[in-house]
Amino acid sequence: MKRYGSVIKIKPDKLEEYKKLHKDIWPGVAKVITECNIQNYSIFHKDGYLFSYFEYTGKDYDSDMKKMAADPTTQKWWDICKPMQIPLDTRKGGEWWAEAEEVFHQD
Numbered sequence: 001m002k003r004y005g006s007v008i009k010i011k012p013d014k015l016e017e018y019k020k021l022h023k024d025i026w027p028g029v030a031k032v033i034t035e036c037n038i039q040n041y042s043i044f045h046k047d048g049y050l051f052s053y054f055e056y057t058g059k060d061y062d063s064d065m066k067k068m069a070a071d072p073t074t075q076k077w078w079d080i081c082k083p084m085q086i087p088l089d090t091r092k093g094g095e096w097w098a099e100a101e102e103v104f105h106q107d
Helices: 012-023 027-035 061-070 072-084
Strands: 002-010 038-046 049-056 098-100
Touching: 002 012, 012 038, 012 072, 027 038, 027 061, 027 072, 061 072
Parallel strands: none
Antiparallel strands: 002 049, 002 098, 038 049
């Protein structure tokens, strides 16, 4: 299992809509997340930033992320969510959410 954290900004006028959308996540989106070996997935908000955390339990992260990106329901979900977000200028090429470095973990 590998832990992933990532960060993105949320447009201030879209925060409540984003929260409402995620309170009732579409079943098809939740299904694909699980099928792509993602568990213990959370998104937190603080001062205009969203922080996501999840645990990846699969064997081929890149393939699972391609599977998720190819899913039509997930694409529609992202089409709604992405305009609410502001990617960090410091993100790596190809990233939407900027991957965060894990600096500490304790079980």
